[in-house]
Amino acid sequence: MFLKSFRWAAVVALPVAATLGGAPASAQDDSLLTVPPAAGNLSGINQFCIDMFSSGQQPRVPFESRRDNAVRDENGVELVAPTITELTTASGVAVFPENPDYPNGDSYSTNPSNLIPTVYENIKSCRGNEIINTLPSTPDNPYNLHDDPVVTEIDKTSPTDDLDFIMDRIHVLSKPRKVCRNFRGRQHCYRYPRRVSQGDLRRLARHAVNIIEGNELQGRYADRAYEGFPLLHYLGGLKEKAVDPVTRSVTVNQIWYDTHIESDTAYIDPIAVDDDDEWYIKYNVKILNRGHEDFAPYMMVYDDPLELDLSDVGGPDLTQAGLAVPRIPNVGLDQTFFPMEEGLMYTLNMKMPPARFWNLTYHWGWRIHPPRVQVVENVRAVLATPNGPMPRNFAEIAVFGENPRESEASKLAAIEMIGDTAPAKRMWRMFRELGNMTTNRRPGRYFRGLNGSAVQAQLAQIREAFYDWSNRTQLPTGYEMGEGYDMTVLFLNNTIYGQLRDHDGIAQVSMSGRDVWDKRGDEVKIQLLNGDYFRHAYVLVDFGGLRGWENTFHNTLPVGGAGPLFTFGRNAFWIHVAGRGAIPIPNAVRPEQVTPTPLTSAMDQLVGFKKGNHHWTDALYSAMGGTPDTMSDYVNTDGVGEHSLNVIFSYEPSRRLRMYQFDALHHDTAVWSVH
Template identity: 65%
Template sequence: MKMFRKSIRLAAVMALPASVMVGGAPAWAQTPFDLNMFCNVSGHANGGQQRRVPFETRTTVGNATTLLTADGDAVFPEGDSFGTNPPNMLPTIYENAKTCRGNEIPNTLPSTPENPYNLHDDPVIRELDKTSPTDDLDWIMDRIEAMSEPQQICRNFRGTEHCYSYPRRVNPGEMRTLARRAVDIIEGNELQGRFSEREYEGFPLLHYLGGLKTKVVDPETKSVTVNQLWYDTHIESDAAYIDPIAVTDEEWTIKYVVKILNRGHEDFAPYAMFFDDWTELNLTDLGGPDLTAGGTAFPRVPNIGMDQTFFPMQEGLEYTLNMKMPPARFWNLSYHWGWRQHPPRVQVTENMRVPLRNGALRNTAESGVFGENPRASEEAKLAAIGMIGDTAPAKRMWQMFREMGGMTINSTNKHFGGGLNGSIIQAQMHLIRQAFDDWRNRGRLPTGYEMDPDADVTVLFLNNTIYGQLKGHNGDANVIMDDGVWDKRGDKVNIQLLNGDYYVHAYVLVDFGGLRGWENTFHNTLPSGGAGPLFTFGRNYFWIHVAGGGPIPVPPAARPEGAPNSPINDQSWQVANGNGVVPSNFEFAWGGMQQEMNDYVNVDGIGEHHLEVEFSYEPSRRLRMYQFDALHHDTAVWSVH
């Protein structure tokens, strides 16, 4: 029997860079679409902005939502996005992006004929040990499997050889040491022995450290350092949030230190999203509304996004470069991605000062679930990890290695000759290998999950990240939608949303220029071996398809019976949270009324919601759907090409 729990309303599950109703504003200036009559929307080709469109139309019944993008509006005539003349492709213009009033936004021209990498200096490069967590975990598993492999004996009897095997005796001390080293890698602890001083030390496989991943821009240097690891399908960063309050009105830099470990070869492409200039949005001089409410509100209107560079990086090297940024009042986030493994090779760093719906700082959603310092004590660490679903591949590995790390000889596991029975260890290692393989590939659903047969896309929130699967796709290559699913306006895509974690996730769908246009960039990087113009998202006019009604909440999974509940601080969701912020000051930043969460859990105890999207436009040929978690962004992205 399917389980239903009481439907609840989360008053402020909002973390979406969208625009919405302005309290007290005239009816003709209620949405970004209405700004078209006041802004310079003469078009990108004419040095202005692309016009904005209405919010989506959506209906929710039970745990199913239907959504029509932009209320059926389209900016361009019908055409073939994948043909020789895409209707939504804009001419490349070597100028900075513009604000509503036509003023330039500094540092928004990523490439020019004179300077192909226009926004950063030449990287400083050093060699490094490129061993990755994957390599060391694989080595540990090889050792445990070898020491527990069945022993084979062959004997000759009357000219016929007879072979048989029996369980090998395993030294419990050596096995426990190896298992504990694996736990240290998965938790991101200080490493010992042959694993000490690894470049990846401190970067866990379990995503529970968000409360510690906020950095502050130095007011003197006007810079902040972000460290990243790239390996396999992973990008891990020590910064999920940046506090740029010191440079609200000043240009600044992000100093990237990027380490490319084994199988991490890629083009470095931070895609930055920028708002319009809120200081210009008192439009009373034009006969319009004052969207700043006399300087007390900070309306963040979607404007433009761009790959800031597309710089090739090689394995075994560390790259240090300084990325130029416009004044921080424009900046929403930087989405780091790699086209060779996309998704899941993604990671996002957000502007902490762009608030949640209730006015709370953006990083409070993460610290509310996992605590401000999960490293403060063993108890704090286990409570934080306890919020991650038990079906997550990294957590399955963690649980089984922890069990092996504490294993002692008893009547059920002892070997008749002393030590541990190797057959029991072999059985455990089979399950660990299965979890390891699931962890390595977020392009398909992990073991135990299946797509709804009616879904075109399944999005699974798990381990504070996203696993996903396309119908008919095996997950072994880049996630590219089959022809005919969504190629033209009017096509519908059915999306199954699942949540295996023990806290709320919030689904967001964003367009990267299919609706409002995109320009190809980095043409001039080809002579130096760059792949920019072949794969870049370019510079585009992004739009958020859940801006009108807010992110779609996906309820948490049910904990296994008898499992202890980890404490969760839900203050970040409450409108009246005692922080003295007036919610109406932030309504323009975070979308409209929060959608009510239907607290539906399926027969497997997994939170579930269904979404059908009808697209009113043709997709961009570079990216069809940017999907992410509004509350816990970081690595929780799953995009579809």
């Protein structure tokens, strides 16, 4: 059980059939049964790492305890997967005593109980050896881990800007004509549908599809800084890079705009630098419109797997006689907190610790957090599966293929794995319909082109999907929070949408002042939903509330930044599902029939249509046609996978972040953190 940071076998071995979760779990729910505890207890190595070797590490704690409604045989083997889980962090253990000055467990006081003294040194391994490049900032050198960025001017136009422009152009092309006539001294005005040029509509729609798919762009959109970064998250099989053994460096390209961080890299293979020396991630970070932010890559570091045979001092051998690579939580840290401005690309080289320590780097922006997040993982930090250890990206490749861009068929097959209710896929589908729209008749002198009413109706639905895509701090059209939950986490488009109870979907996603989780013993009821056609797996991580956090950053307010007000600093992280594994959320079930859009509905109404004829009753051509139905009627959420989770917290939250939630199998942009 020490071979990995998560247990995955339960995730990938469960049946594919979706089940519904039902009501939220409750600590008083007698229908839930105790889940057999995980073997081992990492708190047992504290006496060696802390007491014997004086490493200065924060204490490790027991794994979580769980109850659920699964059906198991007499040997504890799961026969029917659970739909409700109750999880108690660290099996109820807390590292810090309750603060007598703050009986309600106020972590936002001037002296939080889980704030530990800042030490301006590199962190240490279990045996007290220094782990290089783990001190991000000091009073003398505020940017301790990277060189001065090289700054280059770029075109700051974002996908949001160009999609908005395309929709505006389609609106102008298709808006009704207004005609006014004077009769007996009075003016009478009326509107009738404008005829839309098929060629103009097709060109605009295809530009939009190319943006959404991340294809090569043409015309006015050519050479955009965002070219190649799709809105649909289906390219995971192509997002692995290897560290160059000569330069000891790998290049990561990112774009930051609106609520988004997109990267061409989600996995790095550092095998070429598997030694005791440092290596580098070279970042090219492009800040597009509305992307102003502080660059804050948060790195998670394991303990040294080469030191964890403790049998020489009377302890356990976590390496199993050298047959296993133990990856146990140590420390996470913001590597920098550097202000970035729109219209500029920042190139910098980030120093990394030896590759065996590196778990992942979590890029985040506090101004819109979540959803402004993106993760790059160590592909060599393997996942355990029923078929043996697998690289971190095995699930991405299994779902989307090794090269979704190999052919048009490969691309469409990959995109089809994304749920139809995903806002980006809704836009993609409806733009494709507009691009393929035809009158199916010979051009004539009158009524040439397409009926603008049908185009306007389709455009209204595209706009709604566009707004849904733009905001992941609330649930998209068609979804609602279940009754009794504090939070809903929705896996969709290989990312995460979420919503807090009574949150307006605009303000920072924060539990502060919401009477949800302020002190140890509080419960948070979470509704987990999956709208994609593949399995997701929920993971909950703590950033120092349980084991402690320190603040190592300086004030960047004078130069447009915000540290140390918002940085995570450095903290002893803990994985709340490490004992029994990530919580799987069943995939959505495909509808038997695709939900109609205004355009497909209009096509279905062409009764008695003949080539060359025009019918005033046909929705595509009639002056009265194309009126949109209620927006949500075009988003069918039947068949969505669901799981109900109740978390009982044994500690006060960290001031920096309460809950780091992500998808174990498809990390990248699938993160939804709560302050």
